[in-house]
Amino acid sequence: MGGMMPLVEITNLRVAFDGVDVLHGIDLSIGKGEAVGLVGESGCGKSVTWLAALGLLPKKAGVSGRVLLGGDNLIGAPARQLEAVRGKRIAMIFQDPSSSLNPVIRVGRQIEESIRLHRGLTGQAARAEARRLLDLVGIPDAARRLDSFPHEFSGGQNQRLMIAIALAGQPDLLIADEPTTALDATIQAQILELLGEVRAETGMAIVFISHDLGAVSQICERVCVMYAGRIVETCPTESLFRNPRHPYTRGLFDAIPRLDGSRERLVPIEGTVPDPSRLPAGCAFSARCVRAGDECRSSRPPLTAVEPGRSVACFDPIEPATIRNYHRDAHNLPELQLA
Structure with a gap:
């Protein structure tokens, strides 16, 4: 990292499923x-x-070690603390946008939900920010496409939508x-x-x-x-x-x-x-x-x-x-x- 200030410090992170170790002491600073x-x-x-770091593994997973964000350890943190981190401090773009986007909710609402949750914007302010994010990720005719459903976008555009949602909380x-x-x-x-x-x-x-x-x-x-x-x-x-x-x-x-x-x-x-x-x-x-x-x-x-x-x-x-x-x-x- 050179002279960079650490944002996240992972120390001796271990994960086991049904008693079988799958992570063996990961040390990593970002x-x-x-x-x-x-x-x-x-x-x-x-x-x-990173699923372990964000508390997104199933309950049967055994997780130990430290993931420090701003001096707070995320491993074993209460749900309320993790909810304040996910999307707001650390956002994740998952592998398959088709399984991450809700197929029956318009994309504008999906982006606005993240904006409301993490930044407190509502109404027209949230709508305007959702349009700005679509512009930012290169979706043409953003104002109109806010009312489209995920199946009306190409695979590459759906990935851009996932990026827009991830950026909504300004992580x-x-x-x-x-x-x-x-x-x-x-x-x-x-x-x-x-x-x-x-x-x-x-x-x-x-x-x-x-x-x-x-x-x-x-x-x-x-x-x-x-x-x-x-x-x-x-x-x-x-x-x-x-x-x-x-x-x-x-x-x-x-x-x-x-x-x-x-x-x-x-x-x-x-x-x-x-x-x-x-x-x-x-x-x-x-x-x-x-x-x-x-x-x-x-x-x-x-x-x-x-x-x-x-x-x-x-x-x-x-x-x-x-x-x-x-x-x-x-x-x-x-x-x-x-x-």
Whole structure:
């Protein structure tokens, strides 16, 4: 985070379902106005981290640790305190707008509801603010479209509606959970540009959860790579693309086809993500890692600083001199959908 003031500080966050641990002590700080990417295969804990932070997991989930916002711990906080945070201080764009928008309520009412709840505006003032938000997210003819239903918008426009609702409370932090999933490349680029513009205008911080390393490279200043419920590498985005030092991170990049004309055989990551209920005694990635040794199989490597601004959870991180340069124009980095 450099010299940024922390907005949210997550310390030793752990989550278990039916006694099975799925998050194993997440430590993460988000600075004011910062854009941070969370990447990794499906099921690694990216979304669960923030659902736990906001108290949105089912009651059967066991959650422990600290999530500090303005000095207050959100873990175990009463419902009234969390309701004052959700949407107002921290807003979340969920993965599927079609399941998040109410299909039988006009979009203007859905935006106005958030405006009334978090900012106290009512009547024409709320209506005017809803129209302004539709203009802000690029919905044409905003005054008329306030009276439309979600099914009358395209998929990309519904994602813009979700962004408008998220912005209605003027949050300090926006959690964007796979906001470009199922969108074509042109619409995806428009959504990323919109998020960047809104961040520049409002000064809010963004956590961008994605499988798409190309999208992360365009919007985020720092990246956290997650695997099997742990952060395994974190550093500035440019450094990650130049020198991915954890073998798992390197594997993600090696599996991306290049679009710059060169022909290179893709190198898949062998094996599968381990079952959370049957994690190995050592590093969770050891069974898939060609660099794994006896120590890796018997002990779990802590997340350790290996250079200024970079931490890696690996007993044998890859040396920079042995790494090819992955940093290139984002348009030459295609979407990476991880299984």
